[in-house]
Amino acid sequence: MKRWPLNKAYSWETAPFLRLLPPLVAGIVLYSGNVAEYVAWIVSAAIFSFIVFVGTSFVRRQTDFTRAIIFFSLQFSLFFTAWLSCYYNDVRNDRDWMGESINTAxxxxxxxxxxxAEKEKTWKLEVDVTNAVDSDRVTSANGRAFVYVYKYDAPALKEGDALVLPNKWQRISNRGNPYEFDYATYCARNNIYYQQFISGRDIVIHQYADEHSLPWIRRVHHWCVRQLEWHITDRATLGLLKAMLFDDRDMLDGELTEAYAQTGIVHIIAISGGHITIFFVLVAFLLGWIRHKKYRWVKYIAAIPLIWIYVVVAGAPPSAVRAATMFSILGIGFxxxxxxxxxxxxxxxxxxxxxTEPMWLYSIGFQLxxxxVxxxxxxYRPVYKWWSPVNKIARMLWGAVAVSVAAEILVAPLVIYYFHLFPLQFIIANVLAYLFMGVILVLGMLLIAMSSIYHVAHLIAEVTTILSSWFNRLVYALQHLNFDSLHQLTLTELQLVLVYVVISGITIFILKKSKPxxxxxxxxxxxFIASVCFVYVRILQQEMLIVYNISKDNRIELITGTTATVLDGKDSVNVxxxxxxLEPAHINLHINEERKSEKDNLVRVADKTVFILNQPVKDTLIPADVVILNSKYADMAxxxxxxxxxxxxxPAKLSKGKAENISMEAGQQGIRVHDVGNDGAYILSK
Incomplete structure (x- = not known):
């Protein structure tokens, strides 16, 4: 008997969210915060699109036309929904936002x-504004901001303290250095727009916080952290364990973090999907007596509440909430x-x-x-099939290697795009990292659970310290195995997209033999190859002068091709x-040689004459398009x-007051001024 031929479903039919996610992402990407006057129109459009979608969905006889209306109305309703979600998550659209009272309070x-958090010269305070004080009137205000208090007279503060702060807020801005991390945009996407630098005398402590006044989540978090601090005496181990268990990074060693990043295992520091996976493996191991496939769902359902308890104890950082939410949905689905x-x-x-949180789209942690996953x-399955080991231990190790290789296929381009490196030793490092992370997380939880039994907890702390020290030494050794050239990789946005198209096309061809x-x-x-060639031709022809915006310091570089000549600046700079x-600029400008200038102060850049003025010049005429004032004393006339x-x-090395005085005198002489400390780095190029 003949059977009807079965048509294979398209990918968007087996995965409906493949059609729902793109319009949502588009709405987030195209959101602009300065369009409050259009909100009513956007709301109306969203409601209208949804009504059209619902109305046409109930039509009995569906034609190609009605199906097209259903599709596009759904796409538009999701697009407008995403835009509105961005709008209502944007603190600037709140009537009580602190930015509305900056000029009056x-x-x-x-x-x-x-x-x-301790910095080199200050204490960094992250605060939630609750009220604005204007003369004798107190009004409601909200918004999150940063306060930097100079160490020499900083008061002792703790979480939950209520403070009265002066209105010395400054808008968070970038320094304008080429290819520097866009800190202002990063803060804005986290609804943080203001900061201030003050002395301890400017702070009035309105109310000291009591431990019992804090939310129970924070109280549990603090208690767990105190147990670690009480039993672990090694600072590096304590900092690493606090970061891995509770996302508390104030004690993390900078060099160690850099080593983890360069070996491709920095993800084990922040609470992420790897931590959640290990918790699930532990739960599955404890429920290993449930072997029948029919009851496998019990493991997922049992793991979900335990994972959320851990996230709560960790203080519910965004990375942990994202990972737990993703696991919960996947677990319930499975x-x-x-x-x-x-x-x-x-x-x-x-x-x-x-x-719920549209700005997470821009989070590197979320993307990675x-x-x-x-x-x-x-x-994973195609990679795992490359080899079929007979030994059980070999199968387990090969499974870990297969996971590492499978993850790297799509992660590597994103890592190169953001961090400009490819960790060649990622297979070894990731296998060891996951083993280490699993053991350390278990030991950390055991230490907290046994903290009341001093000798047992102390023994666990000693074992944890030894393992951590061994692993850190291994990471430092692996760090030096990578070639320097693999730490200076770059991808443009276009090249990143092309790489993913290549990966997708080859994958589909191998799996489905698709010629298109x-x-x-x-x-x-x-x-992609044409784009790389174009970029390198442009690099070889580049010629520019950069006056970097470095606080209380000066650095001037002449860039010609792939060489950076230091015209002014210290021989050694701080880390x-x-x-x-410097590294972001040099990597993206493809600088492979750096040298010190032995020439005079007069250079020619991009058909313009530049003079670096280190001391007063008299009784001569030197026509110059650009003069870089490298001295405090200057006669503008x-x-x-x-x-x-x-x-x-x-330059930025001059004090703010001195720079303002020079700018005013130059303005009186009709000279256009670029104040690096205020206007950002000065870049002269073709």
Whole structure:
């Protein structure tokens, strides 16, 4: 008897959220905060689109036209919903936002969100503003901000303290250095727009917080942290364990964090999907006596509340909430469905997370977590089939290697795009890291559970310290195995998209023998190579002068091709300046040689003459398009007579008051000024 041929379902039919997620992402990407006057129109459009979608969905006889209306009305309703979610999550649209009273308030009442974080010269306070004080009137206000208190007279503060702060708020802004991390945008996406630098004398402690006045989540968190601090005496181990268990990074060693990043295992520090997976493995191990497939769902249902308890104890950091939410949705899906669709459940988890917290779309942690899970779901089985070991231990180790390789397929391009490196030793490092993380997490939880039994807890702490020290030494050794060239990789946005098109096309071709997919991958590869060639041609032709914006310091570089010539600046710079200012610029400008200038102060850049003025110049005429004032003492009238400059550049090493005085004097002489400390780095290029 003949059977009807079965048509294979398309991917968007087996994974419905594949059609629902793109319009949501589009609405988030296209959101702009300065369009409050259009909110009513957007709300109306969202309601209208939804009504059209519901109305046409109930039409009995569906035609191609009605199906098209259903599709597009749903897409538009999701797009407008995402936009509105962004709008209502944006603190600037709140009537009581602190930014509305910045020009009128005398002071603000704020509550300390967490314990002060120690910086080099200040204590960093993260505060939630609750009230604005204007003369004798106190009004409601809200918003989160940063306060930096200079150490020399900083008062002793703790989480929950209520403070009265002066209205010395400054808008958070970037320094304008080329390719520097966009800190202002990062803070804005976390609804933080203001900061201030004050002395301890400017703070009035309105009310000291009592431990019992804190939310129970924070009380549990503090108690657990105190147990670790009481029993673990090694600072590096304590900092690592606090970060891994509770996302508390105030004691993390900077060099150790850098080593973890360069070996591709920095994800074990922040609470993420790896931690949640280990918790699930522990629960599954404890419930190992449940072996029948029919009751496998019990393991997922039992793990979900335990995981959320852990997230609460950890203080509910965003990365942990994201990971737990994603696991909960995936776990419920696997438990309830006979044939679970992991891809669709992953997309559903991302959909729900972005509806509630749309700005998480821009979180690097969210992107890496989502892409890593997706990559494992897509590539783990094909990679695992490369080898079939007979030994049970070998199978377990090969499974861990297969997971690491599968995750790296889609994660690697994103890591190169954001961090400019490819950890060549990622397979070894990740296998060891997951083993270490599993053992350390178990030991940390045992230590907290046994903290009342001093000798047992002390023994666990000693074992934890020894293991941590061994592992850290191993990480430092692995760090030096990577080639320097793999720490200076770059991808543009276009190149990143093309890489993913190549990966997708080749994957579809291998799995489904699709010639169009192979053809698309080939075209994308050709375009990628062309893009790389274009970038390198532009790099070889580049010529620019950069006056960096470095607080109380000066650095001037002449960039020609792939060489950076230091015209002015210290021979050695501090680690922070090197990592956050110079390295981003040098990597993205593809600088492979750095040298000190032995020439005079007059250089020619981009068809303009630049003079670096280190001392007063008299009795001569030196026409210059740009004069960089490298001295505190300057006669503006004489500078105008000698140089006739088009632009006077004031470096950031001069004090704010001195720079303002020079700017005012230059303005009186009709000289255009670029104050690096205020206007950002000065860049002169073709």
């Amino acid at each position: 005398d002071a603000y009442v704020a509550r300390l969100v967490q314990a002060p 438990a309830l469905q006979k044939t679970p669709n992991g891809i669709n459940q992953l997309l559903a988890a991302a959909f729900l997370l972005l509806v 977590s989502f892409v890593a 997706l990559s494992i779901m897509l590539f 997919a192979f053809f698309a991958a080939g075209i994308a590869l050709v375009l 922070a300046t090197r990592n956050f200012v 004489e500078i105008k007579r000698v140089f006739q400059p088009g632009v006077l550049v004031i």
